Amino acid sequence: MSNKIKAGIIGGAGYTGGETLRLLLNHPHVEIAFINSRSQSGQPVHSIHTDLLGETELEFTSDITDDVDVVFLCVGHGEAKEQLQQTKFATKVKIIDLSQDHRLAANATIDQRQFIYGLPEINRDYIREANAIANPGCFATAIQLATLPLAANGLLNDVHATGITGSSGAGQKLQQSSHFTWRANNIEAYKTLSHQHLGEITETLTTLQPSLASINFVPWRGDFTRGIYISAYTKTDKSLAELANLYKDYYVEHPFVTVSDKMINLKQVVGTNKCLLHLEKVGDNVVIHAAIDNLLKGASGQAVQNMNLMFGLDETMGLKLKATSF
Incomplete structure (x- = not known):
């Protein structure tokens, strides 16, 4: 690509805005046109994202320009829809929304834009042709x-899942459950069987297996900063060897998903855009464990992966990141 992709970030002071910026600053085919923040306008980016001291002299701005190729909406749920109503971007400007505002089919059309659900492992070909992407949720990414592979082969029965997430999953705004004194040495279940990501999970899986019965999910808040680990199980008469081959075949052309023959852990994925999977068979239940970084494969990393696909780049561009194992 001879000309660099001009990118704008709206909502740049939060966790996903910061992560998106970190990735784009090091992306060989991107230049940052603006990083918007109403609360931090005029301040150096590194005054908020302090790890970027010495990396960039960019400043936050309250301005939003249409003279870009792609805009990342890193704002809160409900705010992305409002932003697109206030700022009428030209149809040539591609939109990647990291909020939940446009993930469900009922909310996927706004003005002349049709938002494509941005899970590359099922919608890669549609993403390549899209001009608007609804980036999946973090828990939704891991569970899907x-x-x-089971849904694609009509093998899902009732699904039961538990999952634990780090404090960064709650966003940057301080709340009781993100205080250090609350999180340290503590865990808690929340939104039992009612998590907001269940809708997008169900929509995706039923496109592959319309007969899907039910998805039951209990999320947990964990005593760590970043990462998601989920365990999902369903009944099947397939052997573990058959299931492992089925998973490996499904993901053979998807560079960020790896099926491990050994048990997985969070440190293998934190700081990367990877998803690791491991399968176990106990009686007639298959248990699938999945681990991702909630801010990367669960948010900003997947958004950049989608950008790469939309602009005809290798989807791994700028995303060959290093985990920290100790």
Whole structure:
């Protein structure tokens, strides 16, 4: 690509805005046109994202320009829809929305834009042709990657899943459950069987297996900063060897998903755009464990992966990141 992709970030002071910026600053085919923040306008980016001291002299701005190729909406749920109503971007400007505002089919059309659900492991060909992407949720990404191969082969029965997420999953705004004194040495279940990501999970899986019965999910808040680990199980008469081959075949052309023959852990994925999967068979239950970084494969990393696909780049461009194992 001779000309660099001009990218704008709206909502740049938060966790996903910061992660998106970190990735784009090091992307060989991108230049940052603006990083918007109403609360931090005029301040150096590194005053908020302090790890970027010495990396960039960019400043936050309250301005939003149409003279870009792609805009990342890194704002809160409900705010992305409002932003697109306030700022009428030209149809040539591609939109990647990291909020939940446009993930469900009922909310996928706004003005002349049709938002494509941005899970590359099922929608890669549609993403390549899209001009608007609804980036998946973090728990939704992990659970879907754990179950897509079964749904694609009509093998999902009732699904039961538990998952634990780090404090960064709650966003940057301080709340009781993100205080250090609350999180340290503590865990808690929340939104039992009612998590907001269940809708997008169900929509995706039923496109592959319309007969899907039910998805039951209990999320947990964990005593760590970043990462998601889920365990999902369903009944099947397939052997573990058959299931492992089925998963490996499904993901053979998807560079960020790896099926491990050994048990997986969070440190293998934190700081990367990877999803690791591991299968176990106990009686007639298959258990699928999945681990991702909630801010990367679960948010900003997947958004950049989608950008790469939309602009005809290798989807791994700028995303060959290093985990920290100790």
